[in-house]
Amino acid sequence: MTVQQEAAGGEALEVWIDQDLCTGDGICAQYAPEVFELDIDGLAYVKGADEELLQAPGASVPVPLPLLADVVDSARECPGECIHVRRVSDRVEVYGPDAE
Numbered sequence: 001m002t003v004q005q006e007a008a009g010g011e012a013l014e015v016w017i018d019q020d021l022c023t024g025d026g027i028c029a030q031y032a033p034e035v036f037e038l039d040i041d042g043l044a045y046v047k048g049a050d051e052e053l054l055q056a057p058g059a060s061v062p063v064p065l066p067l068l069a070d071v072v073d074s075a076r077e078c079p080g081e082c083i084h085v086r087r088v089s090d091r092v093e094v095y096g097p098d099a100e
């Protein structure tokens with residue numbers, strides 16, 4: 001188990017992006033292209049299972065466990081501080097600007 005998985009307590013996590021704060025630098029899409037992608041508006045979005053970018057504000061996708069470290073690194077490095085990783089069970093943020 002990685003450090004990130006232990007911190008998450010083995011719980012299912014999901015991730016969403018606050019596009020209002022996204023700078024469009026694309027760091028997240030470099031770290032975890034399976035989860036994040038820039039759209040033609042220059043902002044990053046999370047990707048659904050069918051590779052569709054989810055445009056609805058606050059839309060979230062599950063974080064696949066093998067990609068957790070990449071997603072957490074994205075949240076840590078995100079210049080806009082707008083990548084939020086939370087537990088599915090109680091929606092408490094575990095990585096991102098609102099994490100304790």
Ligand code: SF4
Nearest residue numbers: 022023026028078080
């Ligand atoms: S790293 Fe953050 S600011 Fe940069 S494109 Fe991704 S969500 Fe936007």
